[in-house]
Amino acid sequence: KQEVTQIPAALSVPEGENLVLNCSFTDSAIYNLQWFRQDPGKGLTSLLLIQSSQREQTSGRLNASLDKSSGRSTLYIAASQPGDSATYLCAVRNTDKLIFGTGTRLQVFP
Amino acid sequence: GAGVSQTPSNKVTEKGKYVELRCDPISGHTALYWYRQSLGQGPEFLIYFQGTGAADDSGLPNDRFFAVRPEGSVSTLKIQRTERGDSAVYLCASSREGGGTGELFFGEGSRLTVL
Numbered sequence: 516k517q518e519v520t521q522i523p524a525a526l527s528v529p530e531g532e533n534l535v536l537n538c539s540f541t542d543s544a545i546y547n548l549q550w551f552r553q554d555p556g557k558g559l560t561s562l563l564l565i566q567s568s569q570r571e572q573t574s575g576r577l578n579a580s581l582d583k584s585s586g587r588s589t590l591y592i593a594a595s596q597p598g599d600s601a602t603y604l605c606a607v608r609n610t611d612k613l614i615f616g617t618g619t620r621l622q623v624f625p
Numbered sequence: 626g627a628g629v630s631q632t633p634s635n636k637v638t639e640k641g642k643y644v645e646l647r648c649d650p651i652s653g654h655t656a657l658y659w660y661r662q663s664l665g666q667g668p669e670f671l672i673y674f675q676g677t678g679a680a681d682d683s684g685l686p687n688d689r690f691f692a693v694r695p696e697g698s699v700s701t702l703k704i705q706r707t708e709r710g711d712s713a714v715y716l717c718a719s720s721r722e723g724g725g726t727g728e729l730f731f732g733e734g735s736r737l738t739v740l
Binding site: 519546547549551556557558559560561564566604606610611612613614615616617618 | 631658665666668669670673684718729730731732733734736
């Protein structure tokens with residue numbers, strides 16, 4: 516059974532710092548991995564999708580890497596801003612459904 | 626529509642009542658998913674539709690939960706004899722295709738509160 520773990524559970528940093536959020540999964544036979552952002556009381560916004568054949572994806576200040584063999588992904592946020600404050604969820608797909616971690620709650624203060 | 630649309634956004638009901646939650650996926654997306662999210666947790670899979678048929682309903686917690694997608698577009702999640710433990714945010718997602726490689730796009734969710 517696939518299990519997804521995210522570390523840290525919560526993170527509070529001053530504006531401008533570069534951040535690394537970690538995601539690990541137990542079954543490396545995945546189709547892809549997706550990172551989401553969730554604001555309080557809102558749905559999920561897709562940030563990055565990495566297919567199993569890819570090593571990383573970039574979008575603006577966000578970079579996600581995937582090491583399938585070791586069951587790990589990292590989300591790198593450069594030059595963090597208060598608007599980045601949200602919960603970040605990692606999800607992996609090795610069947611017809613996504614399996615989610617419990618998320619990292621990020622707060623960036625001015 | 627431009628995104629996945631879910632109604633109602635909020636639903637408060639009494640224990641034992643029947644509830645329907647609606648999802649309108651992105652136009653042209655053949656795959657549709659229902660998830661449930663409890664406070665402080667990641668979303669948990671309920672059911673997946675490919676077209677009109679439920680391809681995987683392994684996440685439905687019991688027979689009080691049922692979902693349909695009769696025309697391969699809009700889906701309705703139905704909960705009978707609601708219990709307080711059913712209180713959660715119910716999220717719907719769609720994907721251009723099923724089969725494992727497509728990107729999922731989520732709606733804003735329907736927050737269900739059972740008193």
